[in-house]
Amino acid sequence: MRVLVFLFILGPCLGQHLAIGVKVGARPTSQFEGYGVSESRPYLVGPMIEVSLPHGFGVEFDALYSRFGYTSSGGDIFGSAYFARARANQWQFPILLKRQLPIPLVKPYALVGYAPLYTNGAVINSGVQVDYYGNRTVIPPTSYSADYGFDHGLVAGGGVEFGGSHVRITPEVRYIRWKSPLFSESGSRGYYIQAPQNEVQLLVGIAWH
Secondary structure: OHHHHHHHHHHHHHOOOEEEEEEEEEOOOOOOEEOEEEOOOOEEEEEEEEEEOHHHEEEEEEOEEEEEEEEEEEEOOOOOEEEEEEEEEEEEOOEEEEEEOOOOOOOEEEEEEEEEEEEEEEEEEEEEEEOOOOOEEEEEEEEEEEEEEEEEEEEEEEEEOEEOOOEEEEEEEEEEEEOOOOOEEEOHHHOEEEOOOEEEEEEEEEEEO
């Protein structure tokens, strides 16, 4: 919130253009690796604000929401089976430096930046436990909070700008390298689940001056 207030004040003070809009898009890359199935939603959506600076530069701030989730299962040689189902809300807050490229007829731009990430949700565990003698114990569904906490990554990408003096449309592609996996768990017999550190985003921005 403080960043948004700062940009609202800074834009008029500098006499530069301030654009407010929305960013929508999708992630073609997987959000899950290992013994399970990703149930994350590929979409990204949220508000954006951009301040135009001299010499073709600009600063953009986004708040992008998406849904994270997966189901995973495992077991042992006695017949025990374990199931986990995770659901979480995920927010990315990219802060980007943009630079218009001097190419005629079109308005391409490059961008680099930094993206904090926060994810919070819940996990439901259930299963059946079988001991050495074949006794079976049902493990009822148990839900607990899963605060994946904060992560951050570096962003690079580019896009093309269309539109006039009042409305701007900017399709773009971004690559993010997260500092660490959102989560990573491993077990016996090669079992593991993990969130990848590489992410590709295809986005379209619509902004009004």
